[in-house]
Amino acid sequence: MSRVDFLSSLNLMTLIAVLLAAIIALAWFMRKRSNAHSMDGKQERNVGRDLDAGRSAPDHSPPT
Numbered sequence: 577m578s579r580v581d582f583l584s585s586l587n588l589m590t591l592i593a594v595l596l597a598a599i600i601a602l603a604w605f606m607r608k609r610s611n612a613h614s615m616d617g618k619q620e621r622n623v624g625r626d627l628d629a630g631r632s633a634p635d636h637s638p639p640t
Contacts, residue, residue: 605611
């Protein structure tokens with residue numbers, strides 16, 4: 577194997593190793609519940625629609 581072939585294969589293997597490590601780190605990071613999206617598993621509310629309909633939105637001050 578010539579020096580050029582060795583360097584190109586080394587570059588390719590390094591790139592693959594770094595990408596694999598980044599994917600594993602991201603998966604490990606997202607496993608923690610504190611790093612998940614805050615609205616995961618919760619029903620989304622439309623406060624504007626509630627206020628337009630004359631209902632008071634939960635956790636908000638009543639319409640004036």
